[in-house]
Amino acid sequence: MGHDTTAFRISDDDEEVAYLRRSAFDERNEQIYELLDCKDCYGGVSGNGSLKVFSRDDVAAAIVKAVSDEKYNRELEFLTDCMLNMEDGKISIHFW
Numbered sequence: 001m002g003h004d005t006t007a008f009r010i011s012d013d014d015e016e017v018a019y020l021r022r023s024a025f026d027e028r029n030e031q032i033y034e035l036l037d038c039k040d041c042y043g044g045v046s047g048n049g050s051l052k053v054f055s056r057d058d059v060a061a062a063i064v065k066a067v068s069d070e071k072y073n074r075e076l077e078f079l080t081d082c083m084l085n086m087e088d089g090k091i092s093i094h095f096w
Contacts, residue, residue, distance in 0.1 A: 001045045003029045004096040007082045010053065013092060018081035020074060032075050035062040036093070047095025054082070056089040 001024035007017050022029035024045035033042045036058065041050040063079050066072035082091045 002026075003032070003047050004094075005032050005047065005078065006094045006096070007078070007085065008092045008094070009085055010087045010090050010092055017085035017091075018078050020078040022074075028071065031072060032078065033095075035065050035072065035075055035079070037062075038095070041095040043095075050095045051092060052095070053090050053092050056083070056086055059083050059086070059091065 003020075003022045003024070003026075005020040007019070009015060009017060020032055022032075030039075030042060033039050036052075036054060038050075038052055041047055041052060043049070059079055059082050063076065063083065066076040066079060082093070085091065
């Protein structure tokens with residue numbers, strides 16, 4: 001059980017470009033959902049299987065929040081990888 005958050009380019013959902021894992025019992029497992037303002041993708045012990053497309057502005061806003069606190073270091077790395085791999089200003093993120 002755990003939260004597997006995986007990002008893919010819009011045009012290629014076979015090539016993972018960013019990955020973040022938090023265990024089901026990690027007290028920080030909700031952080032990525034909070035940063036991306038997508039608590040609806042949170043399923044308790046894991047993500048709920050949702051796929052969402054985020055814009056450059058969405059990810060940039062999450063990065064601004066993440067740089068404010070060291071507790072977001074792993075999320076910041078994930079979000080930065082997302083930003084670097086966007087196509088047409090968008091990235092597809094799966095919450096498992």
